[in-house]
Amino acid sequence: MRVLGASHRRELGMRSYPLLVYALAPLTALVLQAWLPRLMRGYVWFDLPLLITVYFALARRDPIQGTMMGASMGLFQDALTHHAIGVNGIAKTVAGFLAGSVGVRIDVDNYIIRMMVTFLLSLLSGVIYVVIYRVLLGLDQEWRGLEELMKAVGTSLAAMVFYPLLDRTQIKD
Amino acid sequence: MESFFTRYRNLLVLLAVLLAQIIGLAVQVRRTDSGRNTLDPLDPTGVRLIRLWADAVVTPPEQIFHAAKLGAVSLWKNYLDLRSVREQNQDLQKTIDRLRLEQASLLEDARQGERLQALLDFQQRYIYKTLAAQAIGTSGTDSSRVFYLDKGKAEGLDRDMAVITPDGIVGKVREVFPHSAQVLAINDPTSGAGVILETTRIRGILRGDAAGRPQIVGILADQRIQPGEKVLTAGGDLVFPRGLPVGEVVRVMPDPDRDSFIDVMVKPAAHLDRLDEVLVITSTEPRFSAEQQQDMAASEALKGPEVAAIKEQQKASQIMAEHLPGLSDPNAPAPAPASTPASGKALPGQDKATPPEPPAPKLLHPLRPDRFTPGAKPQPSQSEESSPPAHPGRNPKP
Numbered sequence: 345m346r347v348l349g350a351s352h353r354r355e356l357g358m359r360s361y362p363l364l365v366y367a368l369a370p371l372t373a374l375v376l377q378a379w380l381p382r383l384m385r386g387y388v389w390f391d392l393p394l395l396i397t398v399y400f401a402l403a404r405r406d407p408i409q410g411t412m413m414g415a416s417m418g419l420f421q422d423a424l425t426h427h428a429i430g431v432n433g434i435a436k437t438v439a440g441f442l443a444g445s446v447g448v449r450i451d452v453d454n455y456i457i458r459m460m461v462t463f464l465l466s467l468l469s470g471v472i473y474v475v476i477y478r479v480l481l482g483l484d485q486e487w488r489g490l491e492e493l494m495k496a497v498g499t500s501l502a503a504m505v506f507y508p509l510l511d512r513t514q515i516k517d
Numbered sequence: 518m519e520s521f522f523t524r525y526r527n528l529l530v531l532l533a534v535l536l537a538q539i540i541g542l543a544v545q546v547r548r549t550d551s552g553r554n555t556l557d558p559l560d561p562t563g564v565r566l567i568r569l570w571a572d573a574v575v576t577p578p579e580q581i582f583h584a585a586k587l588g589a590v591s592l593w594k595n596y597l598d599l600r601s602v603r604e605q606n607q608d609l610q611k612t613i614d615r616l617r618l619e620q621a622s623l624l625e626d627a628r629q630g631e632r633l634q635a636l637l638d639f640q641q642r643y644i645y646k647t648l649a650a651q652a653i654g655t656s657g658t659d660s661s662r663v664f665y666l667d668k669g670k671a672e673g674l675d676r677d678m679a680v681i682t683p684d685g686i687v688g689k690v691r692e693v694f695p696h697s698a699q700v701l702a703i704n705d706p707t708s709g710a711g712v713i714l715e716t717t718r719i720r721g722i723l724r725g726d727a728a729g730r731p732q733i734v735g736i737l738a739d740q741r742i743q744p745g746e747k748v749l750t751a752g753g754d755l756v757f758p759r760g761l762p763v764g765e766v767v768r769v770m771p772d773p774d775r776d777s778f779i780d781v782m783v784k785p786a787a788h789l790d791r792l793d794e795v796l797v798i799t800s801t802e803p804r805f806s807a808e809q810q811q812d813m814a815a816s817e818a819l820k821g822p823e824v825a826a827i828k829e830q831q832k833a834s835q836i837m838a839e840h841l842p843g844l845s846d847p848n849a850p851a852p853a854p855a856s857t858p859a860s861g862k863a864l865p866g867q868d869k870a871t872p873p874e875p876p877a878p879k880l881l882h883p884l885r886p887d888r889f890t891p892g893a894k895p896q897p898s899q900s901e902e903s904s905p906p907a908h909p910g911r912n913p914k915p
Binding site: 371372374375377378379381382385387388393407408411412415419420421423424425426427428429430431432433434437438441444445473476480481482483484485486488491 | 526527530531534535538539541542545546568570571572574575578579582583652653654655656657658659660661663664665691692699701705706707726727728790791792
């Protein structure tokens with residue numbers, strides 16, 4: 345029986361997408377993240393940039409790509425706020441790296457698993473955000489557990505809609 | 518060594534990216550002299566390049582989304598309107614006949630409304646210069662209560678301009694981009710607006726809490742503050758003009774950090790979570806038309822003779838007061854008659870410029886004089902009889 349190495353297995357399961365998808369999906373996520381709260385009376389119960397980060401990190405099964413994607417999405421998200429630039433960047437960098445690392449070991453075609461990974465990484469991202477603000481920067485930032493939980497649930501539910509749509513755009517051999 | 522980098526390539530990339538961002542954070546956050554970390558830039562006039570890039574990337578699609586949403590809503594409404602247009606046409610014809618009769622009576626009301634509208638327009642033009650703008654996006658996170666406007670530097674916006682609605686204040690412009698602007702809402706924890714309670718006249722600073730609820734902080738406990746009291750801008754923060762509505766007091770609760778201080782929760786007058794159109798106060802200087810400026814100049818010119826007339830009147834009053842008779846002090850030493858020349862000539866050593874003393878008024882003698890009567894001798898008493906007066910020189914002379 346032929347035994348495949350880890351890197352070979354990763355290459356076999358690695359998905360690829362058109363270049364346009366790599367450009368448009370993050371941009372759409374950033375724009376919707378900034379625009380949709382206006383229609384929802386200011387409530388932000390989802391994190392679409394994190395969703396995109398996790399999706400591509402899982403699909404590509406590459407921690408470096410997940411790291412880069414998370415860093416760029418987080419930095420852009422920070423730039424739209426009036427807070428320090430890099431807090432979201434670090435949180436999503438870690439999330440992207442972990443998603444890319446986990447993607448090697450799990451079945452990325454399973455929706456339930458991907459939703460659970462998204463849920464956990466959303467919570468982790470919220471924790472990292474507050475820890476950086478309070479510990480690293482020494483600034484006032486209140487931890488709001490319920491809101492973070494709601495955001496993680498909302499992001500997971502949004503993943504149910506967006507992941508199948510993005511799956512359709514992948515290039516099949 | 519090569520195998521180390523190959524083996525831990527992922528981890529090294531992660532660490533490098535994290536390190537770069539941490540260094541970036543360290544550059545942004547500064548520590549003040551009081552040991553408190555802050556994000557305030559040293560140069561408040563500049564905009565960070567990354568914010569400019571993010572705005573340039575996100576704002577145009579947001580504007581397209583906003584325009585598309587308005588177009589879709591308009592299209593849908595038009596479709597719904599067209600569905601029953603025939604039935605409505607017949608009904609409308611009947612309505613038109615009825616409305617023609619009402620038109621005559623409404624015409625007078627319309628004229629009155631036009632006059633009131635003109636008055637209102639004048640008032641609005643007179644007080645402040647404002648610019649209407651539309652809210653097109655948010656920060657995307659609930660920890661940063663900022664939103665974006667579709668007007669920017671090209672339209673005349675600048676930092677620290679007040680953003681209001683007809684209902685009340687909304688926030689202030691924080692960053693200005695070429696064709697958009699970032700507004701910090703009053704319910705953000707980092708915002709601050711000087712406010713005053715309408716009836717109790719207690720001043721405080723309005724800012725948001727972590728959940729985005731505005732509250733007035735830094736107020737000493739006062740029993741007079743009750744829910745329902747109106748909150749207005751105090752005008753001391755150099756952003757919001759004085760007297761604009763802010764909201765009303767909802768709840769008063771003790772400050773958890775400081776004894777004898779309270780936090781006053783405020784319900785904002787403006788709908789901060791449903792902002793569409795806002796007004797940006799671009800100038801707090803009263804604007805005057807050319808005719809008004811001419812009137813003001815003429816008024817200033819008229820003030821000169823008026824002031825001179827008032828001074829002349831005051832001088833005449835002073836002269837009259839000097840010459841009018843008044844009560845003289847009976848205890849004062851009487852002037853020596855010999856030293857007062859009847860001819861008005863001054864004695865040697867006396868200032869020639871000193872005007873002569875006015876003649877003392879003649880006092881009528883009371884029917885029953887008592888000890889308080891000017892010029893009357895004090896009533897003798899036992900103690901006074903036994904002891905000589907302490908100040909004989911101050912006794913009134915007969």
